[in-house]
Amino acid sequence: MVLALVGLGCSGKAGSAVPVSAVTGQHPTTWLADHWADFVQTPDQCRTCHGSTSDPASTGGISKVSCFSCHTKGVEHPGNWADAAQHGALGAELAPVANVVGVPPAMAGFAHCSKCHGSTYDNGPAVSCKSCHTKAPHPDKPWIASSTKATSHVNAALGNAPECAKCHTAGANSHIKPLVTPPAGTTPGCFNNTLCHGMGIPAGA
Ligand code: HEC
Ligand code: HEC
Ligand code: HEC
Ligand code: HEC
Ligand code: HEC
Numbered sequence: 001m002v003l004a005l006v007g008l009g010c011s012g013k014a015g016s017a018v019p020v021s022a023v024t025g026q027h028p029t030t031w032l033a034d035h036w037a038d039f040v041q042t043p044d045q046c047r048t049c050h051g052s053t054s055d056p057a058s059t060g061g062i063s064k065v066s067c068f069s070c071h072t073k074g075v076e077h078p079g080n081w082a083d084a085a086q087h088g089a090l091g092a093e094l095a096p097v098a099n100v101v102g103v104p105p106a107m108a109g110f111a112h113c114s115k116c117h118g119s120t121y122d123n124g125p126a127v128s129c130k131s132c133h134t135k136a137p138h139p140d141k142p143w144i145a146s147s148t149k150a151t152s153h154v155n156a157a158l159g160n161a162p163e164c165a166k167c168h169t170a171g172a173n174s175h176i177k178p179l180v181t182p183p184a185g186t187t188p189g190c191f192n193n194t195l196c197h198g199m200g201i202p203a204g205a
Contacts, residue, residue: 018045032102039075040116040125071104082132084139084151092138095157110137110156110163120166136167141175161188161195168195 002047027035047053051061052074059066063104067075079093081087093100096109105112118124121137129137138153145152156164165188171177178193188194 018049020049036116037125048185062072077107088151089155090136093156093160110160112139114163136173158190161190164188164195170194171196 002127006096010064019031020026031167039054046067049061049063049068050059050065052058053067054074056068056074058064059068078086083089083177092113092139093109094108094110098107099105108159114121114124116124116126117129117137118151122128122130137150139149139151143149143151145154164176167173170181174195174196178196178198180193180198182193186192186194191199193199
């Protein structure tokens with residue numbers, strides 16, 4: 001009954017049918033790699049057949065395929081994710097983890113956040129980082145630990161530097177600029193003049 005209501009193909013628009021073949025009752029062969037995009041757009045569509053996407057006790061639904069069978073830690077952000085100590089320290093600031101084909105990705109590193117929050121962190125299907133942070137996809141400047149601020153950019157793993165480079169190449173958006181221009185093509189790093197700091201961290205940094 002339910003399967004018969006679901007048409008072939010999918011335009012990806014909100015409210016449109018999820019791609020499940022009315023003939024075979026199966027998703028397309030590329031589905032394992034791209035099902036996440038439809039989920040982020042319209043999560044309710046998945047729940048009609050797969051049950052809960054947040055409660056492991058009521059998952060599976062009529063499809064009998066549980067999201068938790070592969071995503072052992074769940075498919076949604078944890079409930080306390082809005083805390084800086086969670087999405088910041090235990091998410092964006094972690095070292096990026098390389099994707100392994102067929103394995104759900106680790107929620108780590110700025111670049112991974114941009115998959116759903118957008119390449120400029122305010123242009124993806126998921127909520128803009130700037131809806132809370134207003135100016136950047138991280139706390140306002142100077143973003144260094146002080147008596148009033150607990151958080152600091154120094155806690156971001158160095159592996160995130162290529163992502164910082166989107167906005168901070170040659171000291172852009174920063175009051176600290178490198179004194180030397182590095183050779184063209186230098187891999188972005190925190191202390192090699194590509195972003196804000198040179199070999200030694202300048203005074204006043
Ligand atoms: C009309 C019912 C239906 C809807 C709606 C539906 N699914 Fe499925 N899904 C199934 C069935 C049936 C299977 C098992 C057969 C298959 O693998 O295609 C399945 C399997 C899967 C699998 C496992 C595929 C594999 O290769 O092992 C994933 C992942 C999945 N669905 C994700 C989703 C997501 C994400 C959504 C929402 C965007 C969604 N499904 C919506 C019926 C549905
Ligand atoms: C058969 C195993 C399997 C099942 C079942 C499955 N997934 Fe996935 N899921 C994956 C894999 C593999 C990826 C990585 C795809 C990629 O980006 O290459 C993934 C990625 C995702 C992502 C993106 C995560 C990220 O951090 O990039 C979301 C969201 C997601 N799945 C939602 C769902 C939902 C919702 C269901 C249940 C309706 C579901 N998945 C069921 C294997 C599965
Ligand atoms: C697979 C897609 C996906 C990825 C990858 C992803 N997010 Fe999200 N994020 C969402 C969606 C969808 C929402 C809105 C619904 C929700 O809160 O789960 C969201 C919401 C949020 C919120 C608001 C939470 C709240 O309770 O208001 C924060 C903060 C956030 N994400 C941070 C991050 C950070 C940091 C990363 C990278 C470490 C990241 N996200 C990666 C999809 C994603
Ligand atoms: C629901 C609101 C909200 C959203 C959405 C949000 N943040 Fe945050 N984030 C905060 C708050 C509040 C803090 C801590 C306050 C501060 O220091 O400015 C914080 C802190 C951080 C920190 C610093 C953490 C630390 O311990 O040093 C990083 C990094 C960060 N957010 C990244 C992101 C990224 C990347 C996104 C988007 C993917 C995002 N945030 C979206 C509310 C949010
Ligand atoms: C999408 C663009 C963007 C990305 C990506 C980004 N930033 Fe920023 N950053 C900004 C903007 C815009 C400001 C200025 C914010 C303000 O005015 O408060 C800023 C300010 C800062 C400051 C304060 C500069 C000052 O003059 O005091 C630091 C430190 C910083 N960013 C570090 C980082 C690090 C480390 C990364 C990578 C992990 C990063 N940023 C990624 C846009 C970005």
